[in-house]
Amino acid sequence: MSGSAQAMRWLGAVVCLGALSGCAHASSVGGRHDDCDPSAMPSLGHDPAPFRYTWGEQAGRRVFRFEREPSGTTEVLRSVFSHCCNEGIVLAVGDRGTALVRHPQGGWLHEETGTRENLYAIGRSCPDYAHCTTHIAVGARGTALIREQNGTWRAEQTGVSEDLFAVVHPERGSGRTLAVGAGGVIVARSPTGTWHRVQSHTTADLYGVGLCANHLYAVGAGGTILDCRWDGKDVCIPQLPVVTADLRMLAGVVSGGGVRLTPEVPVRGVPWAPLWAIRQRVADDIHAAAVDPFYRNPVPRIEVGEGGIVRMNIFGGEVHDSVRLSLPFGVTLRGVTMLMSDGFIVGDRGTIVHLAVDGVPKECIVTL
Amino acid sequence: MLLGAAALALAGCGLAPPRATQAPTPPPFAPRWEDPPSRQLELGQPAQGDTRSPDLRITGWRACKHAGYWALDHVYGFEVGETASYRFTLSPQFHGVVQVLEKHPSEPRYFLIGCERAGRGARAEVALPLGPGLYWVVVDGYQRGEAGPYELRVERDTSATAKLRPEDEDQVSALCERAPLLTAGERAHGRFESTPGGARASCGLVGSEVVYRLSLASPRRMRVRASAHFRPVLEIRSGCHAAATTCARAPAGEHDVEIVQELGAGDHFVVLDGMQIEPRSGVDFEPKAYERPLLQGAYIIDTEEVPR
Structure with a gap:
């Protein structure tokens, strides 16, 4: 693709979606992939009465369909992940070693992971970030599982026995992966699959890890925020807590206790000044969030949580809006992912919801 | 041609x-x-x-x-x-x-x-x-x-404008005046930036604005431990401009340094310093590189009394 054609497509994306600000933007730009196909996520058509939400009017009208998809399990599903690589594969993991993969025609298929431990998070992990087809799931008692492209899973020894709650594979992480968990445990995986423990200087449980403003942060109980560096020897240094609530990293946004936090510019001459500030008061019922890595989605950011709560930032034309819905499915939602114009949400009792959007102008769903 | x-x-x-x-x-x-x-x-x-x-x-x-x-x-x-x-x-x-x-x-x-x-x-x-x-x-x-x-x-370069230079007395006096207290059993958090003319440990290099006060009512044996994104240096002085009571560097490649020291009653100053300058970006003659601190990163300092 020529540079000018690519620039035009980027421009088209911006015109359709507008611009986002803050950590989410910095943390979510994942790179360019030529194998993204927005038609790879057709509705399975298994939900006779999907929940619909209509937004906007006339040309800007969007219809959001939340279609339940049979998962074949009643286990709690805790995390779902998708990416353009590997033909838009979507994976979900949950309790008692549950792993599911979505087949565009056949629906969700069970995969044998070889473990009965609860799996709390899934992401990807491979030496080449731009062409990554290997996934990683982490979970209870130091569990780490690698899923190869052919759908086989294998366990790796992390060297720790604490529960691992979150995992990240940063674009500029030199192919390394970081997992965080109970008791302040942090473990790093090298591109060759060896693990080592990273000193965290905390015993607080760590619930989330991710990029925010080009820094890698781990967050957790009691307002814990660690600033991690990967240049040379891995090291994570705790920051001055500004809240006492448990914190989560929700798609690049640190939140908890009903507030969102943003990093502050250091104050010259006051080295001990807080480096985080409370920027926004929010409801404290969100468990997970996702951002479309390419910002080509009418819902560039979506959050899900307790009792079926869904909060969406919607972009249409030059208008954007934030809406909060309560899905009438009666379950708590624990994981979400966005890929092109589709979203996938997972939760309790094996719940999987496909979010499809009708009425999006074709030029707004661009392929780079 | x-x-x-x-x-x-x-x-x-x-x-x-x-x-x-x-x-x-x-x-x-x-x-x-x-x-x-x-x-x-x-x-x-x-x-x-x-x-x-x-x-x-x-x-x-x-x-x-x-x-x-x-x-x-x-x-x-x-x-x-x-x-x-x-x-x-x-x-x-x-x-x-x-x-x-x-x-x-x-x-x-x-x-x-x-x-x-x-x-x-x-x-x-x-x-x-x-x-x-x-x-x-x-x-x-x-x-x-x-x-x-x-x-x-x-x-x-030993001039008054050198990026790496000895302490400036007035500059360091001001740092001592506003130095926050270190309290045994509590953790101090902050962000370090190298500061030319700032407080420089006798076994350190770059100087900084990170100076804390440790006030003891009676002689104590204290442990002060610093961890940072960089290789930290810790110094304890009995006065703002006094010679070092003790100074310690983290080992090469490490991010933690610890001092265990008998300290007399009164005020002591704890200085955090660094040992290295960060590598430049690799961009030819990048003007902003010259405005950037030579060393920066987050730090914590843990202080506790230890039995004699």
Whole structure:
């Protein structure tokens, strides 16, 4: 693709979606992939009465369909992940070693992971970030599982026995992966699959890890925020807590206790000044969030949580809006992912919801 | 032919062609980065030469030079053993340029980190903080073909503007006055930035604004431990400008340092310092690189009383 054609497509994306600000933007730009196909996520058509939400009017009208998809399990599903690589594969993991993969025609298929431990998070992990087809799931008692492209899973020894709650594979992480968990445990995986423990200087449980403003942060109980560096020897240094609530990293946004936090510019001459500030008061019922890595989605950011709560930032034309819905499915939602114009949400009792959007102008769903 | 055409074009625009001291045909211009320069620059030892007999002919480094022109170069290797501020001084008998190049952090080449030019009989000075390693120092002409005799020297920069320099008394007094208290059993958090003239540990290097006060009602045995994104240095003083009671560096490659020390009753000052300067970005002559602190990162300091 020529540079000018690519620039035009980027421009088209911006015109359709507008611009986002803050950590989410910095943390979510994942790179360019030529194998993204927005038609790879057709509705399975298994939900006779999907929940619909209509937004906007006339040309800007969007219809959001939340279609339940049979998962074949009643286990709690805790995390779902998708990416353009590997033909838009979507994976979900949950309790008692549950792993599911979505087949565009056949629906969700069970995969044998070889473990009965609860799996709390899934992401990807491979030496080449731009062409990554290997996934990683982490979970209870130091569990780490690698899923190869052919759908086989294998366990790796992390060297720790604490529960691992979150995992990240940063674009500029030199192919390394970081997992965080109970008791302040942090473990790093090298591109060759060896693990080592990273000193965290905390015993607080760590619930989330991710990029925010080009820094890698781990967050957790009691307002814990660690600033991690990967240049040379891995090291994570705790920051001055500004809240006492448990914190989560929700798609690049640190939140908890009903507030969102943003990093502050250091104050010259006051080295001990807080480096985080409370920027926004929010409801404290969100468990997970996702951002479309390419910002080509009418819902560039979506959050899900307790009792079926869904909060969406919607972009249409030059208008954007934030809406909060309560899905009438009666379950708590624990994981979400966005890929092109589709979203996938997972939760309790094996719940999987496909979010499809009708009425999006074709030029707004661009392929780079 | 191209050079001839360029000279003709300039003449046609009413500009005089570059003033050239006659020089022989130069050797190939491509530098071989893997080969250390044959000329060596020694600290405090002036080097003299004449670029009418050039080592290399190098293109591409336009900073401090007349845009787009080639010139004739002498290339020196300068080996730094100890991190410090250094000042390079070129005294040319032509319109000359001195350039300092550092090994690229990830590529097999050197990149420009500083340069300055001077007219005939004047002095060009480049002052830079440098960490251990081999640097290339290039004596160049400002315009194409400009060459002649020169003297080049490098010395420690001990001026009041050096990025790495001793404490400034007033600056440190102010830091001590507003130093927050360290409390046993509690953790202090913050963000370190190297500060020229700031509090500098006797076994440290870069100086900073990180000074804490430790007030003891009676003599105690205290443990003070610092962890940071960088290799930290801790010092305890009995007064703001007093000599160090104790000073300790984290081992090379480590991020934690600890002091266990018997301390008398009264106020003590705890200084956090660093041992190294961060690698530059690898971008040729990036002006912002010179505004950035030489070292920065988050830190914590844990303080506790330990039994005697």
